[in-house]
Amino acid sequence: xxxxxxxxxxxxxxxxxxxxxxxxxxxxxxxxxxxxxxxxxxxxxxxxxxxxxxxxxxxxxxxxxxxxxxxxxxxxxxxxxxxxxxxxxxxxxxxxxxxxxxxxxxxxxxxxxxxxxxxxxxxxxxxxxxxxxxxxxxxxxxxxxxxxxxxxxxxxxxxxxxxxxxxxxxxxxxxxxxxxxxxxxxxxxxxxxxxxxxxxxxxxxxxxxxxxxxxxxxxxxxxxxxxxxxxxxxxxxxxxxxxxxxxxxxxxxxxxxxxxxxxxxxxxxxxxxxxxxxxxxxxxxxxxxxxxxxxxxxxxxxxxxxxxxxxxxxxxxxxxxxxxxxxxxxxxxxxxxxxxxxxxxxxxxxxxxxxxxxxxxxxxxxxxxxxxxxxxxxxxxxxxxxxxxxxxxxxxxxxxxx
Amino acid sequence: xxxxxxxxxxxxxxxxxxxxxxxxxxxxxxxxxxxxxxxxxxxxxxxxxxxxxxxxxxxxxxxxxxxxxxxxxxxxxxxxxxxxxxxxxxxxxxxxxxxxxxxxxxxxxxxxxxxxxxxxxxxxxxxxxxxxxxxxxxxxxxxxxxxxxxxxxxxxxxxxxxxxxxxxxxxxxxxxxxxxxxxxxxxxxxxxxxxxxxxxxxxxxxxxxxxxxxxxxxxxxxxxxxxxxxxxxxxxxxxxxxxxxxxxxxxxxxxxxxxxxxxxxxxxxxxxxxxxxxxxxxxxxxxxxxxxxxxxxxxxxxxxxxxxxxxxxxxxxxxxxxxxxxxxxxxxxxxxxxxxxxxxxxxxxxxxxxxxxxxxxxxxxxxxxxxxxxxxxxxxxxxxxxxxxxxxxxxxxxxx
Numbered sequence: 001x002x003x004x005x006x007x008x009x010x011x012x013x014x015x016x017x018x019x020x021x022x023x024x025x026x027x028x029x030x031x032x033x034x035x036x037x038x039x040x041x042x043x044x045x046x047x048x049x050x051x052x053x054x055x056x057x058x059x060x061x062x063x064x065x066x067x068x069x070x071x072x073x074x075x076x077x078x079x080x081x082x083x084x085x086x087x088x089x090x091x092x093x094x095x096x097x098x099x100x101x102x103x104x105x106x107x108x109x110x111x112x113x114x115x116x117x118x119x120x121x122x123x124x125x126x127x128x129x130x131x132x133x134x135x136x137x138x139x140x141x142x143x144x145x146x147x148x149x150x151x152x153x154x155x156x157x158x159x160x161x162x163x164x165x166x167x168x169x170x171x172x173x174x175x176x177x178x179x180x181x182x183x184x185x186x187x188x189x190x191x192x193x194x195x196x197x198x199x200x201x202x203x204x205x206x207x208x209x210x211x212x213x214x215x216x217x218x219x220x221x222x223x224x225x226x227x228x229x230x231x232x233x234x235x236x237x238x239x240x241x242x243x244x245x246x247x248x249x250x251x252x253x254x255x256x257x258x259x260x261x262x263x264x265x266x267x268x269x270x271x272x273x274x275x276x277x278x279x280x281x282x283x284x285x286x287x288x289x290x291x292x293x294x295x296x297x298x299x300x301x302x303x304x305x306x307x308x309x310x311x312x313x314x315x316x317x318x319x320x321x322x323x324x325x326x327x328x329x330x331x332x333x334x335x336x337x338x339x340x341x342x343x344x345x346x347x348x349x350x351x352x353x354x355x356x357x358x359x360x361x362x363x364x365x366x367x368x369x370x371x372x373x374x375x376x377x378x379x380x381x382x383x384x385x386x387x388x389x390x391x392x393x394x395x396x397x398x399x400x401x402x
Numbered sequence: 403x404x405x406x407x408x409x410x411x412x413x414x415x416x417x418x419x420x421x422x423x424x425x426x427x428x429x430x431x432x433x434x435x436x437x438x439x440x441x442x443x444x445x446x447x448x449x450x451x452x453x454x455x456x457x458x459x460x461x462x463x464x465x466x467x468x469x470x471x472x473x474x475x476x477x478x479x480x481x482x483x484x485x486x487x488x489x490x491x492x493x494x495x496x497x498x499x500x501x502x503x504x505x506x507x508x509x510x511x512x513x514x515x516x517x518x519x520x521x522x523x524x525x526x527x528x529x530x531x532x533x534x535x536x537x538x539x540x541x542x543x544x545x546x547x548x549x550x551x552x553x554x555x556x557x558x559x560x561x562x563x564x565x566x567x568x569x570x571x572x573x574x575x576x577x578x579x580x581x582x583x584x585x586x587x588x589x590x591x592x593x594x595x596x597x598x599x600x601x602x603x604x605x606x607x608x609x610x611x612x613x614x615x616x617x618x619x620x621x622x623x624x625x626x627x628x629x630x631x632x633x634x635x636x637x638x639x640x641x642x643x644x645x646x647x648x649x650x651x652x653x654x655x656x657x658x659x660x661x662x663x664x665x666x667x668x669x670x671x672x673x674x675x676x677x678x679x680x681x682x683x684x685x686x687x688x689x690x691x692x693x694x695x696x697x698x699x700x701x702x703x704x705x706x707x708x709x710x711x712x713x714x715x716x717x718x719x720x721x722x723x724x725x726x727x728x729x730x731x732x733x734x735x736x737x738x739x740x741x742x743x744x745x746x747x748x749x750x751x752x753x754x755x756x757x758x759x760x761x762x763x764x765x766x767x768x769x770x771x772x773x774x775x776x777x778x779x780x781x782x783x784x785x786x787x788x789x790x791x792x793x794x795x796x797x798x799x800x801x802x
Contacts, residue, residue, distance in 0.1 A: 003595035016618065028591045047619055049626035061622025112762075125759075132760075136734040139714045144642055145721035148653040153644070154725045155573035158560070162644055163651050163723045166572040167558030167633065173616040177583035178427075182759045184590035185431050189406040189764050191597055197763035205740050208729060209758040210579040215741070216463030217451030218726035219753040230546060230571050234449060238546060240555065240568035247632065249568055251550035259542075312541055319547040321569045323556050324624040324631050327614055332536040338611050351625040356611035357588040358533070360514075361603025362595040 002029025003362050007187070008384075010086070010093040011035065011070065012110070014042040016143060016169060017203055018099030018127050019066045020176030025095070025183065026069035027355045027364050033071045033093075033380055035086060036373055038402050039078070045373065051347050058346040058372040065352050067370035068340065073381075074374030074401050081400045083109050088385045091118045095183055099127040102137045112198040121196035123186040127179050131202030141203065143169030150207030155214055157227035164227075174210060175203035236284040237263070237291050240321055243304040249321035250304045252295065252311065260284065262314040267298050344369035377401050405432020406764040410593065413438060413491055414472070415479065415510070416501035417445045419575045420529045420609070422468040423582035424499050424589065429471035430757070430766050436491065436782055437472045438479070441800055443775045453750045459775060466744055466772045467754045474773025475782045476802045483801045485511035490786040493520045496602075497589055501529040501581070505540045514604040524602040525592040529585045533608035545575035552577065552613020557620055559633035569633060580616065581609040640687040643694065644723060645701040651723035652706050654697065657683055664716045669700055746771040776802065 007030040011022045019034070019042075026032040036042060041057055049061040057063075073089070075082040087110070090096055096115055098105050105111050105126070112124050126132055129141020147153055147170050148163065157164035182199045190196055208215065218224050225233070230251075232238040237260070238253045254260040257280065261273040272278050272294075277287045284291055299307050304320045311318035320326060328351060333339060340354040355364050381387040381395075395401050410433040414425040422437070422444070429435040437444075446468060447459040459465075478484040488511050492498060498517070502510050507528070514526050531548055532538040549555045554576075555569035588605045596602060614621065620631035637643075641654045641662075656665050659682065666675040674680075674696050679689045686693055701709070706722050713720035722728060729735060730753060742756035749771075757766035779802050780793055788796070796802045 001595070001598065003591040020616075024587055028587075044619070049619065049623045049629070051626050053627060061626040062619035065619075065622050130734065131738055134734045134738045136714070140717050140719035141721075142655050142657070142719040145653050145655040145719050148644070148651075148723040149721035151724045151726055151729050152573060153653070153723050154651075156570070158567060158570065161560075162646065164570065164644070165558065166576075167554055167556075167570075168616060168618040168620070170572065170576075170616075172618075174579070174583070177580075177587065178758050181427050181583065181586045181590065182761070184587060184594060185406040185428075186761065186764075188410075188590060188594055191594070192409075195763055197761055199762070200760040201758070202738070202740075205735075205738070205755070206758045208735075208740070209755045210576060211574060211726070212467035212755050213449070213451060213464040213574070214726050215729065216467055216752050216754050218730060220451065220453040220463065220750060221455065222727070224726040225573070230568060232546070235544065238544075240546070240550060240571075242566070242568065247565070247634070249550075249556075251547045251555070251569075253544040253546050255542075255544060315542050317542040317544045317547045319541070319543070319551040321550040321556050322553045324553060324617065324621045327553050327621065328624045332532065332538045333611070333614070336533050336536040336608070336611075338608070338614070347626070350622070353611075353615045353617070353621055356609075356615050357584055357605060357607045359588060359592055359595070359603055359605050361601060362592070362599065 001362055002364055003359065004028040004030035007031070007095065008093040009033065009095040009097060010089050012096065012098035012100070012105070013127070014099065015044060016066060017172040017175040018097055020173050021125070021127060021179035021183070022070065022097050023066055023068065024177065024180035027366065029364060031071065032069065033073050033089065033376070034067065034371070035073050035075050035077070037074060037076045038373055039076050041373070056346065061350065064344060064347065064350065064370040068352060068366045069368055070371055071376035071380060072371035072374055074377045076400055076402050077108055079400045081395060081398060085381070085385070085395070085400070086110060087118050089380070090115055090122065092384055093119065094123065094187070096122055096124040097127070097179070101140070102128050102130070102132050116196065121190055121194055123183060123190060123196045123199070125179055125183055125199040125201060127175055127201045127203060129203050131205065132200040143172050146171030146203055146207055150204055151211050151214070152207065155211065155225060155227065158229045159227060159231070161227065171203045171207040175201060175206045178206040178209070231288065236281060236288055237295055239292055239295070241295050241299040243299050243307060244302055245304070248304040250299055250307045251319050251321055253317045255317065257281070259316050263311065263316045266310050266314045266316065340366045342366065342369040345372060374401065405767065406761060407431045407433035410434065410497065411495045412436070412497045412499060413495050414499050419446070419468060419578035420581040420585065421499050421501040422446065423579055424527070424529065424585040425472065426468050426470060427582070427586045430768070431764065432767070435472040436778070437469055437474050437773060438477050438488065439474060439775065441476045441478055441802060447775070461749050463752065466752060469772035470744065471769050472773055473778035473782060474776060475779045476776040478801050479510040481801055483796065483799070487783065487786070487788070489517070489520055491782070492517050492524060495521070495524060496593060498524065498526045499529070499585060499589060500527070504530055504534055518602060522601055523596060525589060525596065525605060526602070527585050527589045527605040527607065529581045529607045529609065531609050533611070534606050545577045546571055548577040548609050548613065551610045553617055553621065554613050557617070557631060557633055562634055562636050565634060577609050577613060580612040581607055584612045636687070637690070638687055639683040640690045640693065641697065645698060647701050647704045647706045647709060650706040652701065652709055653721045653723055655719045655721065659683065661718045662686070665713070665718050668712055668716060668718070742768045744768070744771050
């Protein structure tokens with residue numbers, strides 16, 4: 001039995017944040033039905049990577065990664081007949097998720113007030129860039145822009161450089177995961193009381209939630225930490241150092257003086273541990289440029305894997321800065337069963353990131369590859385909504401099921 | 403109005419962020435969370451920030467933020483008597499969440515089988531760097547090494563031509579926040595499963611895996627196309643970059659053709675914008691060096707707030723590069739009542755992020771500030787049969 005077996009999710013989400021929220025529910029065994037339309041194709045179906053570089057709405061590694069385990073129902077929500085179908089689905093669902101701009105669901109006749117008439121105990125969550133209320137709630141929000149909006153960029157960057165990004169649209173997964181926490185809490189509440197509810201999640205707010213200490217510092221002292229590259233206020237040395245080879249780097253951090261002593265030993269320079277310039281954290285920070293130069297010289301001659309092995313043997317935190325190919329081929333990740341390779345009708349068997357937690361009593365597994373667009377339209381209409389062939393044919397003839 | 407997680411009893415052990423944020427999410431939605439710290443206190447108490455930069459274990463901004471709504475107990479879990487008391491607490495708990503490193507789990511009494519024998523309904527969630535199996539299980543780690551182990555750092559840095567600059571971390575122990583969020587999800591799921599099975603279970607989170615799971619579209623470039631994704635790659639579409647204004651920085655995000663057209667109008671349709679070099683988003687990316695200079699000339703005369711409003715009113719998704727001060731002053735966030743004020747005796751009141759979501763029936767609530775060190779030890783231990791006399795002995799022996 002999987003934790004959310006028997007729970008059904010009417011999934012109106014798209015792009016990354018919303019689908020990442022519903023992906024967690026799919027991982028937990030819920031039946032997640034994405035409502036999609038070829039007339040308004042989810043942008044992740046249109047982005048690379050594609051096998052052989054050949055585009056196709058069912059060929060995207062991006063869509064296929066974040067929609068594993070879900071079903072796809074093709075519905076053109078601009079059509080009133082489609083809204084009827086959507087309501088029929090909601091009537092048989094436990095959870096409704098959406099991440100349209102504020103007001104879109106209401107204008108389609110699928111706002112919470114309507115939805116709860118169809119299913120009184122439904123749990124509905126709206127994830128949006130700025131939240132459902134407030135003077136900026138109608139602003140346009142794109143994933144990459146959320147990182148600077150939330151304050152993360154002002155805190156991130158090489159020392160002396162301008163604000164920088166973090167490499168991914170970080171606000172999306174953070175928002176999606178907070179959304180999954182919220183849905184699960186609401187499911188527990190409903191199990192106890194029978195009561196559903198509406199959840200308004202602002203991705204700006206969930207992104208700020210992971211910067212709480214910096215907000216506190218500003219609140220008290222009117223300042224925020226200066227951008228300082230890979231350095232850290234509590235640890236030195238602490239950085240990423242170049243190794244032998246093409247773009248091979250290793251992250252190294254000495255948590256305390258003991259780690260520093262073991263690191264100096266491993267470098268063949270035990271005397272550095274007690275040298276006044278480096279003996280304490282504050283001394284090391286006062287001479288951090290020199291410290292890093294020494295480390296750089298030591299790592300530059302070595303393979304990243306050798307540096308990691310030497311340092312981990314000495315109990316010092318170190319790890320290769322992993323690229324996607326490093327991760328794909330990593331022995332540890334393969335051995336622990338993290339990756340998933342399932343058959344997909346258009347791209348075949350491809351390696352995907354799986355579920356990052358293990359529930360030993362009610363094991364979870366990705367049960368199917370991501371769906372092709374509309375792949376489960378007939379199944380959903382027949383099996384879940386009880387429509388007969390005539391009704392389905394009529395909808396199809398009228399161009400509703402696209 | 404009840405709370406969503408009323409009646410759920412949680413024990414938290416470990417230090418810093420990942421277990422603390424996971425149980426903060428639960429506490430803030432009504433769960434009864436007891437935070438167990440070593441007698442010297444969670445390391446987060448020494449991290450700050452502090453009011454006026456004066457270090458004080460009860461006034462660490464990180465600790466105060468992460469531990470609202472929890473009760474606090476001190477227990478030395480490395481001692482047998484401490485572990486025995488932990489067992490008594492675990493016997494009547496629903497959930498244990500911890501981030502004690504795998505090599506130290508047993509020495510701290512975190513042994514799932516043993517705890518399950520005491521309390522078959524108990525869920526134990528271990529937030530670990532690399533899981534509890536595999537060759538890297540016992541690796542030493544910090545947030546920096548995990549952010550790199552998970553592949554996120556490799557994607558971030560100075561862009562084309564900056565081969566000598568290292569992969570760059572994000573601010574803050576983000577790997578710990580990702581572990582916390584996944585830990586909360588998996589814990590709640592296990593509690594939901596228990597409604598039907600009547601049994602608890604061991605939940606194991608691998609932070610490295612949590613990060614590999616959020617690499618956006620980049621991971622799949624290798625399995626799908628044999629391509630390595632890195633921070634040195636040229637962006638395929640522009641504009642999507644940072645620009646300095648006269649009073650701060652703005653992020654110009656303008657990737658649809660219609661958005662670009664409206665931006666050009668906003669700039670007063672300068673002649674250079676009509677050049678073939680910049681006619682679509684691919685050519686704008688291909689000629690980004692030139693375009694960036696032209697845009698910089700224009701933005702440095704603008705004010706961030708005015709440009710942000712002007713763009714958004716034209717449905718162009720620009721965003722300010724917000725500072726913490728900008729966020730605290732934001733009319734939008736104030737209208738939403740997002741920031742919460744935490745007050746406790748002897749500490750200057752402080753604003754911290756409040757509810758990360760709004761529940762219509764069971765709202766997030768700030769009921770109490772973070773616990774003082776050992777504030778609830780006497781009460782909580784009295785609840786499992788420890789008398790005042792015994793407590794005195796435990797204190798003298800450094801168990802609490």
